[in-house]
Amino acid sequence: MTEAGIAESPEIAAANRCRLSRRVADDLGKAEDDHVRVECESSKAYFIVDGTHDDAAGLAVNADGLERIDAQAGQTGTVEATVPIESRDRAFVTGDIAETLWDRADADVFITCPHGGDIEYNTDEMGQYLFKKLRARGIAATAWMLHGYYTGQEKDAFKRWHVKKPVKAYDAYPGLRQLVERAFTCRYAVGFHIHKYDYVAVGGRADADLRERVGDAIRGPVPSKYDVETDYSEIALTGRSKQASMNYFAEDGQGIQIELPTRVAYNKFHSLPEAVADVLTEIL
Template sequence: MNFTDAWRHDETTETLWTNPETDIAILAPHAGDIEFNTEFAAGQLHKLLRKAGYHPTTWMYHGFGENAFDEYHVSSNYLDFTQFTELSRLQDRRFRFGVSFHIHEAGYVGVGGRIGEGIRSEVADRLTERLPNSKEVRYRHDEMKNKGRKESNIVNRITESGDDGLQIEMTPKTSYNYWKRVARSVRDVYVELL
């Protein structure tokens, strides 16, 4: 089903933009109405990295409808490549880095994943520079609820090492109003790493 039909009929669809030679995978596993605007942050990061000369692979799963979260949300720790037609095309691929975008209700922007604290700190610094002063940004695992640290998390599993996934947890307001700033902040760090 294409995006427009999925949106019109409260269904699901996937988007996959793939590059066979990329070092980075960008994920929005809860896009559409599941976790609103996460696909825009992922798509913006994809676009920004392309403009910088990198060509990421990006996968998004869009679920639509008033009850999309309850109907279509699958924890990133339990996502299986074979559950999704387009994601299954990446089953045998691994990337140097993975980045995923999410929403949580914790009241702060979280920069998690298994990737090293130094990189999480750099992303957090860029977010702090770009987001309004009222937005708290956390990157230390012991200060966050949704850490993204589990080996089973798709953003970690998709990396070559299993330890180079970055999970961004936005507040609803951040995702709604500042998704471009979030994407730019992540871009600024990753253009130095790729």
């Protein structure tokens, strides 16, 4: 942790990006595209490092970035190398973010839910339930999740804790760092997310046959008003980045990204992952 004066810079393009002074970057061992935790008196958020600067202020963000941490230019805050805190209970109460890692060295399945808690509600519940169903069937899985929560003032979890590509900045997430540093891989990986579209998408880098198999299985619990799409040409968020966590840890690119409308995630958070578990049980 290091203290830093906060400045406003309109040159920074996105609300979740910041620039660090060379002093702060060196203190924390951070470089471009790394993640940091910024905390002020009344709020906190994660930021992606845009680069470094030689100005006196230790941290520069744009006007929207100031709003994310409820700060004014000229204030002092703290910048930390690690984004999540250890206690999920404390994160819930204080509107913070915590990390969970359930690790099995012999895992055949990796479950990833980086937007759990109030960020994309019930996505971590789906990951936990899938882990439990696989365990009951004798299938070893590793699950990595982040749980970000609202403050008492507003529903701001998505705004402050919706992390982008955490694998690219794994040093900020101790559980993720543990997996990367031991070169963990598994046969299949599944990620659960919420999107703004009115269909269910089964994307990722997994081959078409596997994506269609998962799509067919989850058509049962998904209400008939929602289409289930597996064709990349029909999906807005295809999940094909190699740096997405479900693809990064899956052997031969067999990562599956399931994107859900909010109502489906809210109402089918057990029956849908159970359908995914049925597919994995058949192929393992």
